[in-house]
Amino acid sequence: MDALHGTGAAPLTDALRETGVTVRRAGPGDAVAGVLPRWVALPGTTEEVAALTRLSAEHDLAVVPVGGGTKLHWGPPPERCDLLLDTCGLNQVLEHASGDLVVRVQAGVTTDSLAETLAARGQELSLDVPLAGATVGGVLATATAGPRRFRYGTARDLLIGVTVVLADGTVARSGGRVVKNVAGYDLGKLFTGSYGTLGVITEAAFRLHPIPGDRRWITVRMPAPGPPDGDGRPGPLPGVDALALELAASQAEPSAIELDWPDLRDAPTVAALVEGSAAGDRAQAVRALMGEYGTARVADRPPGWWGTLPGDEPLLELRVRPARVGDALRTVAAHGPPARVRGSVASGILQIALPPDVEGSAFAGFVSSVRDGLGPLGGGLTVLAAPYGLARRVDRWGPVSALPLMRRVKERFDPGRRMSPGRSVGGI
Numbered sequence: 568m569d570a571l572h573g574t575g576a577a578p579l580t581d582a583l584r585e586t587g588v589t590v591r592r593a594g595p596g597d598a599v600a601g602v603l604p605r606w607v608a609l610p611g612t613t614e615e616v617a618a619l620t621r622l623s624a625e626h627d628l629a630v631v632p633v634g635g636g637t638k639l640h641w642g643p644p645p646e647r648c649d650l651l652l653d654t655c656g657l658n659q660v661l662e663h664a665s666g667d668l669v670v671r672v673q674a675g676v677t678t679d680s681l682a683e684t685l686a687a688r689g690q691e692l693s694l695d696v697p698l699a700g701a702t703v704g705g706v707l708a709t710a711t712a713g714p715r716r717f718r719y720g721t722a723r724d725l726l727i728g729v730t731v732v733l734a735d736g737t738v739a740r741s742g743g744r745v746v747k748n749v750a751g752y753d754l755g756k757l758f759t760g761s762y763g764t765l766g767v768i769t770e771a772a773f774r775l776h777p778i779p780g781d782r783r784w785i786t787v788r789m790p791a792p793g794p795p796d797g798d799g800r801p802g803p804l805p806g807v808d809a810l811a812l813e814l815a816a817s818q819a820e821p822s823a824i825e826l827d828w829p830d831l832r833d834a835p836t837v838a839a840l841v842e843g844s845a846a847g848d849r850a851q852a853v854r855a856l857m858g859e860y861g862t863a864r865v866a867d868r869p870p871g872w873w874g875t876l877p878g879d880e881p882l883l884e885l886r887v888r889p890a891r892v893g894d895a896l897r898t899v900a901a902h903g904p905p906a907r908v909r910g911s912v913a914s915g916i917l918q919i920a921l922p923p924d925v926e927g928s929a930f931a932g933f934v935s936s937v938r939d940g941l942g943p944l945g946g947g948l949t950v951l952a953a954p955y956g957l958a959r960r961v962d963r964w965g966p967v968s969a970l971p972l973m974r975r976v977k978e979r980f981d982p983g984r985r986m987s988p989g990r991s992v993g994g995i
């Protein structure tokens with residue numbers, strides 16, 4: 568047996584500390600989705616991450632990165648976890664080229680502190696990630712986007728460069744130095760949404776936007792669903808998809824069009840954001856469009872639910888073409904347990920929160936029936952977060968056509984399966 572894995576882990580602890588990085592033994596509070604690591608390391612530079620990762624490769628240690636820890640319970644638990652690599656020390660804004668609308672940051676910078684730095688020069692990263700404590704690395708690794716994804720795209724669209732450390736300790740940069748074993752890959756696109764399974768993101772550069780001088784939110788309570796049909800299935804939800812499509816195409820150019828539907832038997836609310844020049848006039852145009860469905864109101868603050876998730880767990884994500892959102896929502900309503908639905912109606916990406924005490928069979932039934940209903944609509948449903956007892960009853964991801972390709976990428980980047988093993992689709 569490798570002496571370092573034997574009776575005492577002390578030699579390995581020493582070897583980890585010889586990298587110059589602060590390393591401590593893990594405690595119960597460090598568990599990742601219930602799996603306890605052996606050590607926690609707090610590197611402050613890309614080179615330190617590389618030194619830790621190289622050592623982990625030599626001793627076959629499984630590495631899991633952690634940012635703010637706000638969504639560490641998302642996705643399946645890691646198959647194993649030796650070293651938790653905490654990015655809180657990678658907390659520097661490296662360069663803010665405000666004239667070029669570009670910022671380069673270390674991965675452990677929180678989105679709140681980045682927003683503060685950028686606001687001082689009247690700029691922002693248009694991502695809407697309000698979860699206090701979330702880091703740039705965590706947001707990229709989980710491919711997060713909030714309401715304004717409709718206008719500005721998601722993290723990968725705003726990302727213009729990334730530095731990552733691969734499983735063998737190689738440092739690779741997109742758009743920069745070509746590293747032989749990753750030449751030809753778009754690292755930014757691959758690592759966005761990778762859940763830490765391909766390597767550790769240590770730096771990222773983003774395209775920025777000026778903070779709009781003016782913002783208005785326009786809100787309308789839509790008509791309630793029609794009466795149930797003969798089989799007891801809920802009636803159609805009048806107008807949600809038509810309104811979303813009309814708004815999306817309108818000259819008022821909203822930045823976001825969101826839905827909040829807290830009670831599936833009752834009326835949902837649709838809210839749109841307009842920002843920038845002539846926001847007041849454009850808000851009136853949006854109000855006129857919305858006024859065909861109910862009483863529309865204009866405010867200079869977002870509704871309380873805006874940009875927040877509908878719940879903690881179980882939390883699911885539905886994706887469908889925007890034109891089929893109305894049908895998709897009807898499918899959800901038909902198969903509820905009571906659910907709360909919220910999200911970007913114009914992008915066709917909505918999150919669904921189920922009651923925390925939902926029974927295993929009701930949960931599994933909901934997931935499979937909604938998936939069946941979404942199939943003909945070309946949509947899909949994934950489980951973002953759920954207690955293990957529930958999640959093991961279903962396929963978290965559903966069918967993923969790119970899975971063979973993703974497996975090949977994993978094999979190329981992490982053949983030893985040591986980077987967050989098992990945390991992504993298909994057990995990658």
Ligand SMILES: Cc1cc2nc3c(=O)[nH]c(=O)nc-3n(C[C@H](O)[C@H](O)[C@H](O)COP(=O)(O)OP(=O)(O)OC[C@H]3O[C@@H](n4cnc5c(N)ncnc54)[C@H](O)[C@@H]3O)c2cc1C
Nearest residue numbers: 632634635636637638639698701702704705708711763768
């Ligand atoms: C579709 C969607 C919508 C969302 N909407 C919202 C919203 O509206 N509001 C909101 O507040 N939040 C939202 N979130 C949650 C958002 O993802 C979290 O705020 C964020 O991911 C947490 O960052 P963190 O630093 O706490 O990461 P952690 O919770 O620490 O880690 C999350 C994952 O990223 C990995 N990881 C962390 N750092 C790195 C790194 N440097 N390199 C590689 N892997 C890493 C971890 O191993 C883990 O798998 C949404 C997420 C998704 C997917």
